[in-house]
Amino acid sequence: MTLTPETILALAPDSGSAANGKKLATPARWPALHTAPGLLWGEAQGSGKNPYLVGVDLNGYVSKCSCPSRKFPCKHALALMLLYAADAGRFSEQAAPESLGKWLEGRTQRTERSEQAGETPRKEADPAQHAKSWAKREKKMSDGLAALELWLSDLVREGLLAARERSYGEWDGQAARMIDAQLPGVARLARQIPGLLHGESGEGLTAHLGRLYLLTQGWHHRGGLSSGERADLLTTLGLPLDKSALTRSDTDSWLCVGIVTEEEGHLTVRRTWLLGDTGEVALLLDFSPKNMGLGAGFFPLQRLSGALGYAPSAFPQRAVLEGALDSGTGTLPVRHALPLADLPAHWARANAQNPWLERVGVLLGPVYFAEGQACDYAGQAAPLHSAADLWHLTAQANTEPAYAFGEWDGETFLPLTVNPEHEAPR
Amino acid sequence: MTLKDLAATALRGTARAELPKPDSSPLGKALARVQEGTPEQLLLARVALAGLHARAGKALDTAQTSPPTALPPATNPLPVRMRPLFVALLQSPAALMTLGSVKEQGWTLSAAQVLNLKEFIRPELWPLLDERGKAILDAHPLHEAWEKAEAQAQWEARLEALWETRAADADAGAAQTLELWQESSVEKRRDLLAVIERQLLPADLPLLKHAEKDRSGEIARRVRELQGHLPGPLQDELLALLPQAVVKKGDQLKFKPFELPEALGTAKVGVYDDSDLHRLLGALPFSLLLKVLDVRGEQLLQAAEKKHWQLGRQLKVQRDRERPEREAKASPVLTAKDAAQWFQSIQQKGQHEQVTFDLLAQSLDPAAEIAAPEPLPFVLPPAPTMPKERRLQWEENIQTQHAQRQAEAEAAWRSLTDILQLRREWAAGLEAEK
Numbered sequence: 080m081t082l083t084p085e086t087i088l089a090l091a092p093d094s095g096s097a098a099n100g101k102k103l104a105t106p107a108r109w110p111a112l113h114t115a116p117g118l119l120w121g122e123a124q125g126s127g128k129n130p131y132l133v134g135v136d137l138n139g140y141v142s143k144c145s146c147p148s149r150k151f152p153c154k155h156a157l158a159l160m161l162l163y164a165a166d167a168g169r170f171s172e173q174a175a176p177e178s179l180g181k182w183l184e185g186r187t188q189r190t191e192r193s194e195q196a197g198e199t200p201r202k203e204a205d206p207a208q209h210a211k212s213w214a215k216r217e218k219k220m221s222d223g224l225a226a227l228e229l230w231l232s233d234l235v236r237e238g239l240l241a242a243r244e245r246s247y248g249e250w251d252g253q254a255a256r257m258i259d260a261q262l263p264g265v266a267r268l269a270r271q272i273p274g275l276l277h278g279e280s281g282e283g284l285t286a287h288l289g290r291l292y293l294l295t296q297g298w299h300h301r302g303g304l305s306s307g308e309r310a311d312l313l314t315t316l317g318l319p320l321d322k323s324a325l326t327r328s329d330t331d332s333w334l335c336v337g338i339v340t341e342e343e344g345h346l347t348v349r350r351t352w353l354l355g356d357t358g359e360v361a362l363l364l365d366f367s368p369k370n371m372g373l374g375a376g377f378f379p380l381q382r383l384s385g386a387l388g389y390a391p392s393a394f395p396q397r398a399v400l401e402g403a404l405d406s407g408t409g410t411l412p413v414r415h416a417l418p419l420a421d422l423p424a425h426w427a428r429a430n431a432q433n434p435w436l437e438r439v440g441v442l443l444g445p446v447y448f449a450e451g452q453a454c455d456y457a458g459q460a461a462p463l464h465s466a467a468d469l470w471h472l473t474a475q476a477n478t479e480p481a482y483a484f485g486e487w488d489g490e491t492f493l494p495l496t497v498n499p500e501h502e503a504p505r
Numbered sequence: 506m507t508l509k510d511l512a513a514t515a516l517r518g519t520a521r522a523e524l525p526k527p528d529s530s531p532l533g534k535a536l537a538r539v540q541e542g543t544p545e546q547l548l549l550a551r552v553a554l555a556g557l558h559a560r561a562g563k564a565l566d567t568a569q570t571s572p573p574t575a576l577p578p579a580t581n582p583l584p585v586r587m588r589p590l591f592v593a594l595l596q597s598p599a600a601l602m603t604l605g606s607v608k609e610q611g612w613t614l615s616a617a618q619v620l621n622l623k624e625f626i627r628p629e630l631w632p633l634l635d636e637r638g639k640a641i642l643d644a645h646p647l648h649e650a651w652e653k654a655e656a657q658a659q660w661e662a663r664l665e666a667l668w669e670t671r672a673a674d675a676d677a678g679a680a681q682t683l684e685l686w687q688e689s690s691v692e693k694r695r696d697l698l699a700v701i702e703r704q705l706l707p708a709d710l711p712l713l714k715h716a717e718k719d720r721s722g723e724i725a726r727r728v729r730e731l732q733g734h735l736p737g738p739l740q741d742e743l744l745a746l747l748p749q750a751v752v753k754k755g756d757q758l759k760f761k762p763f764e765l766p767e768a769l770g771t772a773k774v775g776v777y778d779d780s781d782l783h784r785l786l787g788a789l790p791f792s793l794l795l796k797v798l799d800v801r802g803e804q805l806l807q808a809a810e811k812k813h814w815q816l817g818r819q820l821k822v823q824r825d826r827e828r829p830e831r832e833a834k835a836s837p838v839l840t841a842k843d844a845a846q847w848f849q850s851i852q853q854k855g856q857h858e859q860v861t862f863d864l865l866a867q868s869l870d871p872a873a874e875i876a877a878p879e880p881l882p883f884v885l886p887p888a889p890t891m892p893k894e895r896r897l898q899w900e901e902n903i904q905t906q907h908a909q910r911q912a913e914a915e916a917a918w919r920s921l922t923d924i925l926q927l928r929r930e931w932a933a934g935l936e937a938e939k
Contacts, residue, residue: 107916110908124909169919232545238518285512286556292549293557423564430561449570460568470645474616478573478637489560501578 082140085378087160090140092150092347092372100157106169112162113173118183119163120175123155133159134179136186140375143182150370216261220298220316223260227253228295231288239284243276264317265294270344293434307393307432314392315435325388325399330355332384333400334409335377336484337440337495342369349373352440352484352495353383353400358415360440361387361398379496382406394432396439411482411496413503416444419455426489437488444482445500448472453483453492464493472497506533508555511548519544524551532558579635583612587934590927595625597924598863603931604629610935616641628654660693664700671704679708686712691721698727703826705734722773726784729769733788739768743788747797750785758800758808778815786816791823839868841875844921848878851914855906865921871928877918880911 091097103123106112110130111122117137122130123146131146133155142156152160163170175183230253234242250272257266268291275284297304297312304312310324337352351363367373377383385403389395417425422443429439443461446453448469452460463469464486472494475481479499486493510525524544527537532555539554541547583591594603607614613635619626619642631651634642642648667685671678686697694716701709709731716728733743743766750763765772765781769788773779786794786809795802802824810817844865850856869875883904888896 289552454568
């Protein structure tokens with residue numbers, strides 16, 4: 080990763096840290112700014128008598144700071160990197176203080192150990208042990224889903240109007256039981272119920288409960304599912320991605336076409352969308368605890384080359400990219416664009432393959448943007464997501480027909496990258 | 506049977522409501538094929554299918570707005586090599602000169618380029634937008650801000666012209682002022698009143714009489730007071746009243762009760778900047794007050810301030826208004842020596858005025874060599890009297906302060922030289938684009 084203000088601020092755990100980091104990136108606040116082999120370090124003057132000692136490992140941009148913040152990287156580490164990006168000449172070479180030296184040494188040793196572990200062939204998991212563990216988990220999940228089915232039946236027998244009177248603790252308790260049953264995906268869906276309780280028609284809540292019921296039935300009939308369908312079911316239930324089951328994509332050439340970062344409970348989630356040279360869409364997911372940065376990411380329209388593997392699914396979308404190399408920048412390839420009129424059929428096909436799909440990434444065009452809508456030139460429109468910034472969208476389209484890559488969730492379209500027609504190659 | 510129908514049953518509960526019967530629509534037929542055990546299971550299974558159908562089968566809406574009018578692309582956009590410099594200079598004190606330079610070159614900006622400036626968007630960017638940009642951002646707050654700024658600039662130019670007319674021809678100037686007064690909003694009438702207060706003409710009397718009943722109480726009061734500034738019966742009456750209201754006893758001035766003439770209206774009770782005394786003293790020229798009372802300006806100001814802080818402030822404003830306008834001096838030509846002196850003031854006293862920095866950044870020759878300030882040696886000043894236990898802390902604080910000041914001076918030097926570097930690169934870019 081090249082240190083630029085954009086890539087540095089992308090490391091920030093939240094916008095507040097980014098803003099504070101920028102404010103602190105003035106030399107006046109840094110009595111000491113130095114480099115040492117593989118390290119940036121400095122002293123940041125705070126309000127106290129003694130400045131904070133800040134270090135950034137240039138291998139991975141991991142930071143250490145003596146300030147009391149629990150965020151990583153903290154505002155001091157961000158400011159240190161910003162100062163370096165602005166003018167590396169300000170930093171003089173000087174050996175790091177002992178505490179930073181030891182920290183860096185420890186990191187280097189841990190990195191070497193994990194690389195050696197990667198090179199050493201993994202001991203093959205004992206199949207019998209694996210089967211035993213899986214059987215134990217399966218039992219817990221079965222019991223959990225059986226209890227969920229009973230709970231759902233009770234809800235609709237009593238009536239959802241009565242359910243509105245229940246306390247938040249009851250819904251949270253149900254989510255906690257799903258966690259105990261090793262069904263974190265179901266717990267996540269259960270936590271969404273309070274937000275749907277008071278819809279006037281009750282359709283949203285009813286449909287949501289229907290999705291939960293579908294999970295219980297999917298589990299009952301899992302033996303009859305295809306491998307992709309089963310994988311989607313297990314993903315929705317909350318099982319982690321099995322990296323050994325990835326299917327390698329044919330193409331190694333990708334374009335980053337959109338990034339979304341959101342808070343989800345105690346986690347920060349980053350969705351990075353890639354578009355392959357042959358038009359396939361891939362979704363990279365990164366997670367981190369709320370106060371920690373997500374690590375270096377990509378930027379929109381960055382060209383990448385690397386081996387990409389799709390997670391098993393009936394509608395392959397989620398993927399893992401290994402060894403990504405920066406190959407410059409690009410523009411949205413118009414030849415892979417879907418006309419807006421075809422979006423509903425595309426979404427229906429995707430849902431038929433994976434009924435728990437939350438969103439698809441799609442390149443649409445030609446379109447223009449208006450208040451609350453992305454429209455085609457035949458008079459049809461898709462509602463825009465509330466987070467869509469209409470001024471920026473219309474400015475990027477620049478009165479021309481535009482091509483937009485974004486997320487479609489069945490209700491709204493969130494454009495992430497827009498190119499006007501003349502910029503988009505065919 | 507739709508999701509809505511199923512939801513209605515779910516809301517009431519299967520213990521109280523029958524499940525709706527599937528209809529003959531394709532969805533209805535699919536739902537009819539779903540057969541589960543208990544009514545609850547049946548409802549949930551059908552809801553799962555109907556919900557999926559609703560989610561996956563949503564049709565597109567109708568576009569509510571026509572496509573934008575296709576406009577021709579920009580013919581003279583800001584050159585690519587100049588863009589990063591432009592963005593950097595726009596965030597510096599050299600912003601206005603940079604904008605002027607772009608305007609001179611006839612370069613234009615796109616809407617996306619302007620929006621990407623984020624917190625550095627300013628009204629002066631509007632005229633630099635290309636045709637497409639102006640169409641796209643027509644309803645953007647930037648356009649309104651520009652129109653307001655333009656209108657204000659035009660108004661100020663009009664006031665300037667009025668001032669010159671009043672100076673050249675009193676009658677014509679007074680007549681023009683009255684005409685403008687009658688068509689102006691209350692804000693603009695305040696601006697006109699400020700012109701009249703600085704340049705009061707006998708020919709302004711009709712306007713002052715006309716404005717006595719202005720809807721703004723503040724304007725009404727000021728025009729009444731201004732009538733006392735013109736020689737005439739009102740001024741005579743006030744001058745006769747003054748010694749009764751302000752009594753000199755040795756070096757002291759005492760304020761005594763008096764009856765305010767009707768012509769000055771009625772002071773508002775409980776308002777901090779209004780009283781009979783405010784009105785009486787406000788209704789006479791400052792110089793005349795001093796002459797009649799036979800006091801020095803400072804003496805009167807101090808006595809007024811002692812009486813009420815706002816009365817003192819009012820008299821200061823009156824005094825300053827009567828001072829001759831200073832000739833607008835041409836901005837001094839600043840040199841590296843001025844910069845060095847400024848760095849030194851930071852190092853010694855910690856004085857880091859943004860105004861001085863902005864002036865240096867704008868007016869220094871960009872090719873000037875600005876030497877970095879050498880850190881000053883630390884000298885412990887004489888310690889004030891204090892307990893011994895605090896002495897060490899005081900010394901540490903002084904040392905820290907000294908170190909901070911040296912660092913701030915160095916930071917100021919870096920910031921200044923950075924801006925001069927940007928200005929050099931900008932100038933070189935302009936040359937290269939010729």
